[in-house]
Amino acid sequence: MEVEMALATGHSIPRSSGYLINGELGDFANCSNETTHRWQVDYGKTYLLRIVNAVVDDELFFAIGGHNLTIIGVDAAYVKPFTASYILISPGQTMDVLITTDRPLGHYYMASRQYKSGNNAPDLNIGSAIIEYAGEYNFSQSPVFPNSLPDNADSVAAINSASLIRSLGSEDYPVDVPRDVNTRMFIVVSMGELCTNRTNCNVTAANKRAASMNNISWTNPTVDILKAYYRNLSGYYTADFPEWPPIMYNFTANLNDPNVYITDQGTKVKVLEYNESVEVVFQGSSIKDGSGVHPMHMHGYSFHVVGMGYGIFNNETDPLTYNLVDPPKVNTFIVPKDGWLAIRFTASNPGVWIWHCHLDGHFSRGMATVFIVKNGDTKETSLRPPPSNMPRCTGLSNMHIRNWNNTIRADANEQYF
Numbered sequence: 259m260e261v262e263m264a265l266a267t268g269h270s271i272p273r274s275s276g277y278l279i280n281g282e283l284g285d286f287a288n289c290s291n292e293t294t295h296r297w298q299v300d301y302g303k304t305y306l307l308r309i310v311n312a313v314v315d316d317e318l319f320f321a322i323g324g325h326n327l328t329i330i331g332v333d334a335a336y337v338k339p340f341t342a343s344y345i346l347i348s349p350g351q352t353m354d355v356l357i358t359t360d361r362p363l364g365h366y367y368m369a370s371r372q373y374k375s376g377n378n379a380p381d382l383n384i385g386s387a388i389i390e391y392a393g394e395y396n397f398s399q400s401p402v403f404p405n406s407l408p409d410n411a412d413s414v415a416a417i418n419s420a421s422l423i424r425s426l427g428s429e430d431y432p433v434d435v436p437r438d439v440n441t442r443m444f445i446v447v448s449m450g451e452l453c454t455n456r457t458n459c460n461v462t463a464a465n466k467r468a469a470s471m472n473n474i475s476w477t478n479p480t481v482d483i484l485k486a487y488y489r490n491l492s493g494y495y496t497a498d499f500p501e502w503p504p505i506m507y508n509f510t511a512n513l514n515d516p517n518v519y520i521t522d523q524g525t526k527v528k529v530l531e532y533n534e535s536v537e538v539v540f541q542g543s544s545i546k547d548g549s550g551v552h553p554m555h556m557h558g559y560s561f562h563v564v565g566m567g568y569g570i571f572n573n574e575t576d577p578l579t580y581n582l583v584d585p586p587k588v589n590t591f592i593v594p595k596d597g598w599l600a601i602r603f604t605a606s607n608p609g610v611w612i613w614h615c616h617l618d619g620h621f622s623r624g625m626a627t628v629f630i631v632k633n634g635d636t637k638e639t640s641l642r643p644p645p646s647n648m649p650r651c652t653g654l655s656n657m658h659i660r661n662w663n664n665t666i667r668a669d670a671n672e673q674y675f
């Protein structure tokens with residue numbers, strides 16, 4: 259309810275009371291140190307940790323007292339192993355991490371802390387769990403805390419961590435990053451203000467905070483796009499998502515100019531041919547004091563991160579720095595605060611796929627769009643039709659699917675196909 263009210267009124271979504279590790283707040287929360295998650299390990303072994311950031315609206319730093327982390331996989335793909343004293347992990351991102359239990363017998367904290375990239379106050383909560391070595395020993399001190407856990411606002415630590423990720427890119431596991439690009443898009447991800455009518459934008463009371471891509475704030479249609487597309491139903495979306503922002507401006511300046519912050523609502527999609535190779539450069543923006551990272555997440559695909567940098571993307575010099583040798587292949591990656599991210603993918607998975615910032619406070623306000631990828635020429639390269647026994651959503655007449663402003667857009671018992 260609080261979230262719905264915040265979205266309806268344009269305020270920030272409320273914060274949770276703390277960060278959990280395997281369901282427990284841990285020793286640094288006031289109420290719960292008796293139930294802190296504990297994990298017993300044997301000395302001299304190597305353990306695999308599968309870590310997912312399931313936090314709704316925050317990037318996290320994560321570290322383990324006294325132990326290094328060896329990162330071997332990201333988003334279910336192997337990476338060149340690298341060792342670090344902490345990681346940055348985005349909402350929705352997954353990491354496979356090895357730790358070796360070669361420290362003195364004792365107790366060690368694993369701990370997570372928010373990476374605060376925006377201009378709001380940091381969340382000082384720490385989520386923690388305890389690793390306990392098995393065996394006979396006297397241990398009376400507090401568990402060892404990871405001093406390597408970066409401070410909340412340490413953007414250098416955050417971007418350094420993200421930039422260490424590389425795909426295997428070896429002879430046995432070559433990269434399949436597109437070298438020739440058919441379609442290029444430049445998408446500015448920004449905060450903004452929504453008008454009830456773009457021609458009447460100076461009615462301040464009617465304005466609402468929005469998040470957008472190329473000044474389009476995504477609006478859910480009343481009929482799902484997958485259904486509308488494959489059944490040729492018109493009127494539910496338009497295929498005119500812009501490849502560029504409406505105007506170019508000083509993206510990293512905190513401008514307060516309606517020409518750049520006014521945002522349209524729309525259900526605008528980008529249509530791609532089967533197997534088209536696509537490059538998208540996401541440019542972060544500071545307008546409306548909205549600078550911060552955006553963990554961009556794509557459904558239906560993993561994409562290659564070919565470049566990342568601070569400032570405004572330069573389309574002549576920055577492509578010269580692209581990594582086409584061992585770019586990470588992931589489905590979520592951050593656009594740095596006041597920076598840019600360049601990704602490439604081949605549109606080989608037909609269907610209707612949403613792209614969105616994985617911070618729910620931004621996603622809910624419209625930082626999303628949809629790619630429709632057309633079928634190929636063969637049955638194997640085409641989306642299969644829905645099965646004849648596709649269940650209908652019945653008996654859920656009390657459930658509604660809601661728009662961002664809390665109005666009801668559809669009943670959940672509407673048949674999907």
Ligand SMILES: [Cu+2]
Pocket residue numbers: 551552553615616617620621625
């Ligand atoms: Cu975002």
